[in-house]
Amino acid sequence: MIKKISTIQLVPGMTVAEDVFTYDRQLILSKGTILNDRLIMKLDLYGILTIFIEGSVSASSSEVSPQEQTYLQRIKEDPVFPVFKREYEISVDFLQENIKRVIKGSLKLDINELLKGVLRVLGVDRGRIGILDLLQNMRAFDSSTFSHSINVALICNLLAGWLKWDTKRVELATACGLFHDIGKIQVPHAIITKPGRLSAKELAVIQQHPALGCQLLISQNADEHICNAALMHHERCDGSGYPTGLKGDQIDPYAKLVAIVDVYDAMTAPRVYRGPLCPFRVIELFEAEGFQKYEVAYLLAFMENVVNSYIQSPCLLSDGRKGTIIYINKSHLSRPIVQCGTEYVNLLEHPDLSIVSLL
Structure with a gap:
């Protein structure tokens, strides 16, 4: 039996039932390929949402290894963590409440006000603990679109700083990260969280989220770069992305930055078969296949600073x-x-x- 399933439901050992192509028809995986963790991450890197697999799809639960648990527990037991967790959760809740009201039309989007919550999270005295470590531990508590948006905003702030952007550009990059997935919030929750097969119509709805987000942000008079980041964060420098297959300089520079952070946060997130992924595994995949797809200067700065933090x-x-x-x-x-x-x-x-x- 052949089934189409979301890539977030993939598990090592599954067999690919049909060739998998990028949006510009580059072959990624051949029919008959047995999936492993690295190949599943590769699908994330290419922005693939669904593939066909052979056999039945059984539910599984995320398993955190004893080694991962040691690392996560060490962070959780630090006195910094509850302070960070409280500010993080306040920021996520505030974002969720405001965005839902904006979508309903009962509130005008106040970007500066929503950014204040992110900046408060950044302002927590973390001692020697890096924000990437703290975010890894937050995944056990919240994996929603809103928490992903906060994560991407926080890491975009880091990356823009590593690139030596001025304060104004760093704040704009943070805002681009915060609102990059706002279109996904307009997609029915049942589709986003649906296990197993997605219909062609449901897949088409998900693929509309960049355009939906851009349209909403334009209607709220958001900065052009924030609108472009929502529209273009799934585009890739080699033209293999979507929705329009833009290449190189056709892609907004802020969208290029968000694209790297968005994929990093997605790939390090827990899967149905494992806990949060070791950052070095993601960096390895970026090294192998990322330089054609992402802005090289941004990617190098990101990878170097992430690994140096460890x-x-x-x-x-x-x-x-x-x-x-x-x-x-x-x-x-x-x-x-x-x-x-x-x-x-x-x-x-x-x-x-x-x-x-x-x-």
Whole structure:
């Protein structure tokens, strides 16, 4: 039996029933391919929403490994976390309440007011804990479109800062991240959360969310870049994205920035078969396939700063050894040098090894 299912429901071991193409007809996966975690992430990277698989679709629950649990628990037990969590949840709730009223027509969109909530989250004294670590732990509490929007806004703020943009541009990038998925909120919730098969009509509705978001933002007199980020965040520099297959300089620079962060947040999120994904796994995929699809300068700045934030972090290698990340290889960011006891393991020299989780 062949079924069409949402990529968010995919599980390693499923068999691809039909060839999978990008929106400009590039072959991504061939019929008969057995899915693994990396291939599922690849579909996220290409913005694929649904594919055909063979056999039945059974429900599963997210499993967090003991190693991942150690990492998440360490963050949760820090006194910073409840303060961050409170401000984060206030921001998510405020965004949800306001956007729903805007869509109903009972409230005018106040971008500056909604941005204040995000800036309050950023203003929490986090000590030595990075915001990416805190966001990883928040996934256990909320995985809604609204929390994703807050995540993307926060990380867009980081990336714009890493790119040395001025204060005004950093705030605009933050707003672009905050409202990039506003069109998805206009898609019926039953379609967004539907497990299993999506009809052709339902798929078409989901694919309309960039245009829906742009139209809503234009009606609210939002900045042109915010409107473009909503419309273009699924476009890719090589023309493989949607809704219109734009290339390179045809894509708004703020939309290019949001595109990277949007995919990163999606790929590090929990799946039905696993907990939150180790950032080094995502960086590895970006290195392998991201440079044609994303603005190179933005992608490099993002990857370099993400991995550098984990220097001196404990980790688990794929052979079961525990160690500490002590040096980042600039030529291959996902393969740092890890100290395991008295031994120094250069992952660049050991292609059979990788970091599977942070501890």
